[in-house]
Amino acid sequence: MRHTISVSVENKPGVLARISSLFSARGFNIDSLAVGETEQRDISRMTIIVKGDEKILEQVMKQLNKLIDVIKVTDFVEQPHLERDLVLIKVNAGKGKRSEVLEIVDIFRAKIVDVASNSVIVEMTGDEEKILALVNMLKPFGIKEMVRTGIVAMGRG
Amino acid sequence: MKLTGAQIFVESLIKERVEIMFGIPGGALLPTFDVLYGEPIRFVLTRHEQGAAHMADGYARATGKVGVCIATSGPGATNLATGLATANMDSIPVVAFTGQVATHLVGNDAFQEADTTGVTRSITKYNYLVKDVKELASIIKEAFCIARTGRPGPVLIDFPVDVQRASCEFVYPREVNIRSYKPKYDGHPQQIKKAVELIKESERPVIYAGGGIIISEASGELREMARITKIPVTLTLMGMGAFPQDSELFLGMLGMHGTYFANQAIQNSDLIIAIGARFDDRITGRLDAFAPQAKIIHVDIDPTSISKNVKVDIPIVGDAKNVMKEMNKLLSKPGLKNIEKRKKWQKQISRWKKENPLTYKKDDKLRPQYVVEKICEATKGKAIITTEVGQNQMWAQQFYKYNYPRHFITSGGLGTMGYGFPAAIGAKLGKPEKIVFDIAGDGSFQMNIQELATAVNNKVGVKVAILNNGYLGMVRQWQELFYKKRYSATDLTANPDFVKIAEAYGASGIRVSKKDEVEGALEKAISLDGPVILDFLVEREENVFPMVPTGARLDEVIRGLA
Numbered sequence: 001m002r003h004t005i006s007v008s009v010e011n012k013p014g015v016l017a018r019i020s021s022l023f024s025a026r027g028f029n030i031d032s033l034a035v036g037e038t039e040q041r042d043i044s045r046m047t048i049i050v051k052g053d054e055k056i057l058e059q060v061m062k063q064l065n066k067l068i069d070v071i072k073v074t075d076f077v078e079q080p081h082l083e084r085d086l087v088l089i090k091v092n093a094g095k096g097k098r099s100e101v102l103e104i105v106d107i108f109r110a111k112i113v114d115v116a117s118n119s120v121i122v123e124m125t126g127d128e129e130k131i132l133a134l135v136n137m138l139k140p141f142g143i144k145e146m147v148r149t150g151i152v153a154m155g156r157g
Numbered sequence: 158m159k160l161t162g163a164q165i166f167v168e169s170l171i172k173e174r175v176e177i178m179f180g181i182p183g184g185a186l187l188p189t190f191d192v193l194y195g196e197p198i199r200f201v202l203t204r205h206e207q208g209a210a211h212m213a214d215g216y217a218r219a220t221g222k223v224g225v226c227i228a229t230s231g232p233g234a235t236n237l238a239t240g241l242a243t244a245n246m247d248s249i250p251v252v253a254f255t256g257q258v259a260t261h262l263v264g265n266d267a268f269q270e271a272d273t274t275g276v277t278r279s280i281t282k283y284n285y286l287v288k289d290v291k292e293l294a295s296i297i298k299e300a301f302c303i304a305r306t307g308r309p310g311p312v313l314i315d316f317p318v319d320v321q322r323a324s325c326e327f328v329y330p331r332e333v334n335i336r337s338y339k340p341k342y343d344g345h346p347q348q349i350k351k352a353v354e355l356i357k358e359s360e361r362p363v364i365y366a367g368g369g370i371i372i373s374e375a376s377g378e379l380r381e382m383a384r385i386t387k388i389p390v391t392l393t394l395m396g397m398g399a400f401p402q403d404s405e406l407f408l409g410m411l412g413m414h415g416t417y418f419a420n421q422a423i424q425n426s427d428l429i430i431a432i433g434a435r436f437d438d439r440i441t442g443r444l445d446a447f448a449p450q451a452k453i454i455h456v457d458i459d460p461t462s463i464s465k466n467v468k469v470d471i472p473i474v475g476d477a478k479n480v481m482k483e484m485n486k487l488l489s490k491p492g493l494k495n496i497e498k499r500k501k502w503q504k505q506i507s508r509w510k511k512e513n514p515l516t517y518k519k520d521d522k523l524r525p526q527y528v529v530e531k532i533c534e535a536t537k538g539k540a541i542i543t544t545e546v547g548q549n550q551m552w553a554q555q556f557y558k559y560n561y562p563r564h565f566i567t568s569g570g571l572g573t574m575g576y577g578f579p580a581a582i583g584a585k586l587g588k589p590e591k592i593v594f595d596i597a598g599d600g601s602f603q604m605n606i607q608e609l610a611t612a613v614n615n616k617v618g619v620k621v622a623i624l625n626n627g628y629l630g631m632v633r634q635w636q637e638l639f640y641k642k643r644y645s646a647t648d649l650t651a652n653p654d655f656v657k658i659a660e661a662y663g664a665s666g667i668r669v670s671k672k673d674e675v676e677g678a679l680e681k682a683i684s685l686d687g688p689v690i691l692d693f694l695v696e697r698e699e700n701v702f703p704m705v706p707t708g709a710r711l712d713e714v715i716r717g718l719a
Binding site for chain 1: 274275278279282283284286303335336337338459460461464465
């Protein structure tokens with residue numbers, strides 16, 4: 001099962017290594033990891049997307065809580081929450097194809113943020129599903145490069 | 158007044174009431190050792206950094222205080238690693254300091270540089286790299302607090318040489334407040350109530366207690382719980398000494414080399430009360446066949462230990478002493494049920510005990526078990542015993558009668574050969590009034606044999622009883638039982654002459670090759686003030702029994718000859 005785990009941590013060197021090694025030491029692959037400052041400068045928040053055996057995941061959650069630099073751990077699995085990811089896609093958009101690409105970008109409410117003679121860079125934010133849908137639509141044109149920030153999540157209300 | 162980092166280090170240690178530290182200097186520690194020159198704190202120079210870490214650990218286990226060790230950057234720090242991992246696995250409070258290259262060189266592959274915080278991250282409870290001398294005092298304060306509270310463990314402070322030289326105003330913080338670190342000492346009252354109900358209703362209960370009892374000084378509460386409820390007690394290796402061995406409720410150790418009756422009791426129980434123990438693989442045997450009918454209450458200060466291996470019915474997160482105190486209050490109220498059925502259970506256990514006692518072949522040969530029994534007699538069961546790892550460790554556990562906590566010191570989790578001798582030195586320095594024996598194997602002893610110089614140099618009168626069989630004995634035993642006696646790389650007949658080695662270092666050496674020489678040799682060793690090496694040439698292919706092979710059920714026991 002896919003879990004979205006949010007971890008508030010002390011904003012200090014070494015903390016990311018401590019957390020990622022908890023997962024790697026148990027053979028877990030992290031699907032996505034995003035880190036940034038919060039409203040308090042000395043606290044960072046990580047959003048970790050991970051799939052795996054429930055029992056091992058429960059153990060990982062406990063281990064996360066046990067880490068001295070970890071302030072709070074939330075698993076959003078059954079809680080109403082928002083997830084957002086930002087993607088940049090450099091896609092082929094030569095003469096005959098450009099308007100078709102623009103049409104797709106419009107439909108998705110994405111943005112063109114860079115234009116070159118043969119390609120454009122598309123920027124979009126959204127959840128996993130929306131991003132995958134855009135990627136699928138742009139694939140036929142030829143995606144030259146793609147980069148994502150990783151998913152960030154926040155509980156509703 | 159402004160102090161240098163090195164002075165702040167020493168002043169902070171004095172504030173923490175550190176009496177002794179173990180280690181080796183080096184280039185990255187010169188400013189610090191310059192301050193230590195006047196011996197404001199007793200410093201014990203070891204001959205290898207691993208020895209220093211084990212000495213700090215042995216001192217901590219014997220005294221209950223935090224052990225302190227120090228090593229230089231690079232190789233000094235990596236040599237500490239095994240000792241830190243040993244302390245980490247057994248939850249021992251140790252604070253380790255390592256020198257580090259100057260902060261502007263960190264990450265530069267400088268001379269004697271290693272990424273010490275990176276290397277030790279997974280084998281310490283926490284670690285620090287001090288980047289600014291202004292942080293030093295509060296880091297040291299935090300480190301000692303983290304090491305000794307909650308589930309204790311080693312904390313490392315990496316201390317760059319330029320920070321040792323830099324100076325600032327010294328103020329030692331009065332208290333520590335780490336917002337994300339609040340160990341929970343009191344158990345949840347509702348959970349405790351539920352646990353007590355379950356205990357009162359049980360018919361075939363067993364208490365399974367571990368090192369947590371020793372750490373939280375709860376052996377009094379454990380004895381009290383057994384006294385009120387008449388529930389039999391089995392201990393883990395780490396728990397030895399927490400319960401009196403001559404009590405009829407005592408079952409000995411459980412698990413791979415546990416007693417037949419402890420394992421039978423666990424497998425047939427309907428309730429296991431686990432306290433300060435963690436159901437590791439040497440305890441449970443085949444996990445899916447472990448105690449099939451038992452409900453489980455688990456008291457532990459570390460929530461990650463609960464339901465890690467075995468699913469627990471009533472988890473209680475808290476300190477063993479606090480939780481047992483509360484449980485005992487409720488248990489001493491009347492309401493124990495099933496008295497008749499429990500009597501039957503006790504009878505059953507006595508029968509198992511009588512039919513399958515812990516024993517060995519008693520003939521005129523010099524057997525290692527006999528040596529351990531004689532050490533117990535010669536020291537009236539009051540010595541601090543440390544062990545190496547392997548057969549010596551199991552015999553030391555099986556045939557010495559431990560009646561007091563902090564008297565059995567052994568590397569349980571990591572299983573570090575070479576641990577026992579330096580740990581004995583640390584224990585003896587912490588408890589000079591005690592007789593301290595390291596029950597050793599000829600293989601293990603050679604892994605930190607260089608600390609003989611430390612013992613002689615500091616007049617530490619530890620006694621080492623080498624159960625010398627000329628083999629890496631435990632591996633040989635497994636090769637005998639499971640690999641058709643193909644003794645691959647386990648023969649140590651090229652051993653040195655341990656008596657001569659002892660003498661070369663300035664210690665005393667005694668060789669014993671006959672059974673009737675044992676008592677006299679022990680008497681002599683104890684009467685000598687300095688360190689003594691006793692080289693017992695024991696039966697070479699003696700095995701440790703009973704034994705539950707890896708992956709077998711706890712009641713699938715190889716019982717051996719006896």
